[in-house]
């Protein structure tokens with residue numbers, strides 16, 4: 532599959548599996564899963580037909596491993612990034628002492644005041660290293676900022692952390708007290 536086509540399919544999958552199942556004519560269960568054949572049908576109806584093999588290839592080759600297939604290959608879901616209510620069934624995990632969050636300077640004042648909020652998504656997304664956080668930050672216009680989150684301290688204080696299958700750390704909110712002095716880290 533060429534790159535342009537696979538990006539288009541990936542975006543449609545993200546939309547349907549994370550945010551708006553009706554956009555793909557599918558429904559998702561409590562764990563965010565949906566039948567592969569329903570997804571194939573939905574894509575075909577949106578002029579984005581792929582074969583089951585192409586879909587499997589796309590899932591395997593996705594740069595960020597955004598999607599997962601069930602063991603029997605009959606169901607598919609997004610690994611993280613949902614705004615629809617979903618229980619991914621992820622176990623709680625002890626995070627590293629420090630995690631990173633990539634954002635832009637125009638959000639800084641509000642983040643300083645409120646901490647990191649999950650917004651439309653089910654969780655705040657944190658990265659394991661600065662390079663990944665930088666990629667997240669660069670999706671937005673503005674001066675990029677990498678925030679250091681004292682995840683170890685949050686964990687010690689009882690905040691739950693989850694690790695998605697594609698290596699994104701998730702937590703409900705990051706109160707300002709756990710954000711390190713980040714003014715110098717632009």
Ligand code: HQG
Pocket residue numbers: 595597612633634635638641642645646647648649650651652655656666667671699
């Ligand atoms: C900001 C992509 C003001 C936050 C990425 C971010 C990631 C605040 C934006 C995944 C705030 C939310 C998630 C506050 C947070 N005041 N702004 N109190 N708290 N923000 O897209 O982390 O390509 O929901 O800094 O790579 O940017 O879709 O979250 O800028 O993994 O697979 O509000 O999405 O993955 O934006 O990105 P988002 P995010 P995919």
